[in-house]
Amino acid sequence: MSTPEDTGRSAPPWAPAVPDPSAAALQRAVPAAERLLAERGIPEASVARLPVYLRALRALVERGVRTVSSEELAAAAGVGSAKLRRDLSHLGSYGVRGVGYEVAPLVAHVSRELGLTQEWRVVLVGVGNLGRALASHGGFAERGTVVVGLFDADPGVVGQEVAGTVVRPMADLAEVVRSEGVCIGVLATPGAGAQAACDALVAAGVTGVLTFAPAVLQVPEGVDVRKVDLASELQILAFHEQRKADAARGGPAGAGAAQPVDPVPAGLAPRATAHAPGHPRGVRRRTGVSR
Numbered sequence: 001m002s003t004p005e006d007t008g009r010s011a012p013p014w015a016p017a018v019p020d021p022s023a024a025a026l027q028r029a030v031p032a033a034e035r036l037l038a039e040r041g042i043p044e045a046s047v048a049r050l051p052v053y054l055r056a057l058r059a060l061v062e063r064g065v066r067t068v069s070s071e072e073l074a075a076a077a078g079v080g081s082a083k084l085r086r087d088l089s090h091l092g093s094y095g096v097r098g099v100g101y102e103v104a105p106l107v108a109h110v111s112r113e114l115g116l117t118q119e120w121r122v123v124l125v126g127v128g129n130l131g132r133a134l135a136s137h138g139g140f141a142e143r144g145t146v147v148v149g150l151f152d153a154d155p156g157v158v159g160q161e162v163a164g165t166v167v168r169p170m171a172d173l174a175e176v177v178r179s180e181g182v183c184i185g186v187l188a189t190p191g192a193g194a195q196a197a198c199d200a201l202v203a204a205g206v207t208g209v210l211t212f213a214p215a216v217l218q219v220p221e222g223v224d225v226r227k228v229d230l231a232s233e234l235q236i237l238a239f240h241e242q243r244k245a246d247a248a249r250g251g252p253a254g255a256g257a258a259q260p261v262d263p264v265p266a267g268l269a270p271r272a273t274a275h276a277p278g279h280p281r282g283v284r285r286r287t288g289v290s291r
């Protein structure tokens with residue numbers, strides 16, 4: 001692939017396009033990553049790498065670095081430089097030959113594309129061990145999100161103060177989502193209560209759900225679910241450790257080497273972010289694989 005960096009094409013204008021009213025409405029209603037996928041046709045894998053680039057770029061800003069080559073930035077982000085150039089070119093962001101990328105403008109550009117220049121208001125449902133830890137996590141604000149409500153179904157939990165916020169009953173959820181302009185909900189309930197809590201979030205008007213619960217959630221078309229699954233991630237690592245151990249013993253699994261007790265299903269390959277566009281409208285979508 002001939003890259004603009006190689007051909008010396010200059011950087012595009014950084015100024016944001018003036019949004020028309022419908023685009024502005026869409027921006028409020030739909031998570032930024034979905035916009036990148038749906039409107040711009042940017043591959044999901046590329047969108048998923050943008051936060052990684054942003055983290056690496058922010059570290060460069062903190063070190064006072066003003067420009068960075070694609071090779072340096074790719075190394076900092078842990079990807080190949082050709083992939084990085086291709087990903088950033090999807091945003092219309094091209095390095096300049098002999099200079100690379102200007103760091104600060106690129107931070108602003110990627111942040112804007114990821115919707116991080118606006119504040120995303122989030123509610124959290126399920127204020128147990130994990131929910132309390134998440135609510136107390138200070139990193140949300142740095143990433144452009146702010147938790148505006150904590151909710152739980154247990155009357156014994158409702159009314160407690162967690163990280164400076166009083167836990168509210170589920171009956172208040174719809175009102176808070178509406179009045180605070182919330183479009184993202186975080187689920188930290190046990191698996192058994194997850195679908196009911198997810199349904200409550202969706203009924204309240206939430207269109208993006210981040211779930212930590214070990215459950216397959218069903219949501220209507222137009223609602224995005226991302227699943228954080230610690231157990232599966234560990235299982236994937238264990239699978240790869242097993243393969244490395246097999247290779248070190250000089251043969252593939254099966255040549256006398258121990259087999260994984262519970263091999264990782266193909267759909268759980270590392271970084272699997274299957275995007276399944278084009279679901280028939282109105283059909284509830286299963287979310288066994290994180291989107």
Ligand SMILES: NC(=O)c1ccc[n+]([C@@H]2O[C@H](COP(=O)([O-])OP(=O)(O)OC[C@H]3O[C@@H](n4cnc5c(N)ncnc54)[C@H](O)[C@@H]3O)[C@@H](O)[C@H]2O)c1
Pocket residue numbers: 125126127128129130131151152153154157170188189190191192193194196197211212213214228229230231
């Ligand atoms: N994904 C991960 O990496 C990861 C890591 C740790 C825990 N977890 C999962 O997170 C979940 C929470 O774990 P925990 O240790 O905090 O559990 P917990 O029992 O301490 O807390 C769960 C809370 O959810 C509330 N709840 C249950 N059903 C509800 C519903 N329908 N609506 C609203 N609130 C409801 C309960 O009242 C409780 O306060 C579990 O499913 C656990 O498996 C996931």
